[in-house]
Amino acid sequence: MLGSVAEAEDLVQEAYLRWQKQDVANIDTPKAWLVATLTRLGIDQLRSARHRREEYVGVWLPEPLVDATAPAPDAVAAMSDSLGMAFLFMLEELDPVERAVFLLREAFDYDYAEIAAIVGKSEAACRKIVSRAKSHFAQSEPAKTPPSPKAEQIVQRFMGACATGNVSELLAVLTDDAVLYADGGGRVRSVLRPIHSADHISRFFAAIHRRFPSSSPMVITRVNGEIGAMTRRADGNLSISAFAFDGDRIRAIYSVSNPEKLRHVNLTIDSN
16 A cells, blocks of 8 residues: 555554554454554555655655565465555556555455445445556556566576676567666665666666676565565665566566665675
8 A cells, every 4th residue: 555664564553553542342343443444544644645755756666575485376476466566566656545445446355335435435436446547557557467487587687687787688588668667766876767678778787787897696585475686786785676577578677776665674685
């Protein structure tokens, strides 16, 4: 809902404090009360954060959820549907109420009567919100494909090519219409707009290598439940990347290097 670990934790704490003040005997269904409370808190939080998002320097990406352990296959499927970086990034196109309605329906399978009661809209309005969002996402994003069984090898090839500035190898692992989204948040040096096409992305990474040749190791890890990578930039800052695939090639890269968004990451890179 929020794309921020710290803000999500704050909302859970706020919901817990409100729960403690309730006469539980008067609440028929605790789960329904908690979901409604958290959803409304999330809507309020997104509305208050809108100004900060509008003034954000460069591309805004959700905070990556990084885990070195491999989840079970069914967990991977569930996370890619509702926590994948590509999905969370698309949610930014929805306003707070639209996002809440879409998530309650598509991620948590609530019926429209329940959703309407939570967000204070009619069932018809909620149906229209979901329909519009699905139509928009279908037009703006390619059809969802299962994660490539070769995802880890593909990411290793990509990161290796970035480290050596190998343009031909980068072109080999990227779709022609690939997109790079980089989030430095104005805290570290980064491109301010998405970079489109395999050609431009390849030249971009080759130029970085020429200017900042580095032997910093790359760590394959799990980012939002899917194969991702972590590396140390030439300036010493961490960079976490998530990937979207089209078959055995990368069609989108989501790279977060804003230190404010990586404070919760407790993995380290061995510099030896």
